[in-house]
Ligand SMILES: Cc1ncc(C[n+]2csc(CCOP(=O)(O)OP(=O)(O)O)c2C)c(N)n1
């Protein structure tokens with residue numbers, strides 16, 4: 001068979017495989033280590049190559065593309081320096097269970113282990129960051145290993161796969177055929193498991209559903225909503241997965257993120273059954289492992305996840321089911337609903353608490369920039385298909401708490417807590433859906449980590465609207481300082497550029513606002529600008545979270561630590577540990 005095929009270079013074969021796997025868009029920062037791949041892309045107009053400005057931003061874009069579409073985000077970077085810059089996005093794809101394929105140029109095979117120029121052993125470097133790492137040492141194995149890369153990235157619990165490409169291998173030729181496309185392997189729930197699930201739920205007094213994780217198609221989201229509605233079940237979602245259940249549905253109760261409503265946390269603890277669908281029940285979602293007992297959860301736990309190895313991790317479930325989200329959601333919808341459920345009143349009470357928490361907390365008298373009102377304005381106006389991206393930081397409490405999410409709209413945020421995600425994710429979302437409104441939320445700290453990807457957006461066409469929440473500090477960390485070391489500000493004050501002037505220098509639409517009434521006109525102008533837009537919101541630094549102020553934190557600060565001599569190991573308090581990582585809002 002091979003005799004009839006033309007000999008192609010490794011670079012051409014890599015691109016032929018990308019085409020065979022249906023890749024339409026790839027994100028890159030160029031490097032001399034993979035010139036053959038770049039050259040083969042010159043002849044592949046089916047693949048839109050996005051030229052990015054830093055590999056961290058490029059990797060976040062690929063991750064956001066994967067999170068949004070369910071198809072692997074493809075990233076191309078060069079050896080040591082490029083791969084090191086890209087690692088933050090690979091780690092995010094790992095923690096967020098996002099399909100991603102990272103192609104990394106590598107030194108020539110005959111140079112390996114000499115510590116050649118920019119040489120890194122990627123199997124070692126990415127071992128704890130990626131789902132799988134491989135290196136293709138023979139051009140004729142490119143179809144096999146590229147196919148494996150796409151299968152591993154998308155099957156079971158999705159994640160990032162790193163493929164190292166030695167530069168001399170890319171020049172070698174082979175007469176082999178590209179194969180594809182990938183077909184994700186997902187488990188289906190069994191009849192007996194579904195019957196047991198139904199009888200456990202039917203026997204509960206105060207059941208609670210927790211939806212989360214990755215792998216949710218729009219159809220799976222519609223199915224789980226139908227199941228919740230038919231059984232009148234209350235449901236919350238895991239950290240930064242607020243778009244799985246339409247927030248307007250009477251069953252929806254909010255998210256178990258860094259700023260989870262205390263009333264919701266109490267309700268989950270009160271529940272006698274937790275049905276977790278897709279969520280890993282990780283540290284943030286479990287409120288630092290305080291929601292359930294370990295390993296005995298202390299209540300009926302039905303845990304459904306795409307990966308067998310997540311089931312029985314930390315918590316021992318009463319019933320564990322390995323299944324993909326489309327498969328389990330369709331099966332749950334097909335179950336006969338529980339008639340006259342005894343938890344209808346409990347569900348109503350929980351929902352009333354969620355609706356009450358949507359009312360902004362009054363923090364100061366008549367603030368000039370009232371973020372609660374601005375979020376309410378956006379909540380009423382953002383179309384159903386709007387895409388909201390978020391960076392990590394305390395500002396994210398406002399969109400998390402006050403915006404309303406639903407499919408086909410999306411919430412794209414790093415459950416890894418990586419700063420720098422918001423702008424590149426918004427750029428990628430707009431590239432994937434140029435006709436939708438995309439709003440990126442970012443702090444002044446996060447904006448200067450990857451804001452240069454505005455240049456990428458402006459080079460490509462329609463761009464997102466980026467809202468920069470400027471409080472002149474790394475606010476999250478300042479919050480922790482005020483709690484632990486009140487008044488001792490160290491390493492958290494920021495001296496910022498003029499964000500609007502900076503954005504204009506890129507060619508973006510830009511505005512600076514300091515008063516509530518300035519927001520609507522600025523946002524409307526940004527929508528019609530049809531290119532990347534930046535609106536800087538000059539915040540009152542007092543507004544440190546949606547629920548408290550800096551001065552209130554300082555007043556309630558913990559007592560100072562004991563002197564060094566008699567200091568003992570602190571006993572860990574789960575609920576404060578979570579607050580130390582991200583802060584409670
Ligand atoms: C890449 C990265 N570096 C550092 C941190 C630690 N960190 C978490 S939030 C935060 C401050 C965020 O500041 P900003 O973007 O201005 O948002 P704010 O908290 O002020 O609203 C820092 C430094 C992180 N999560 N990610």
Ligand SMILES: [Mg+2]
Nearest residue numbers: 443444473475
């Ligand atoms: Mg800040």
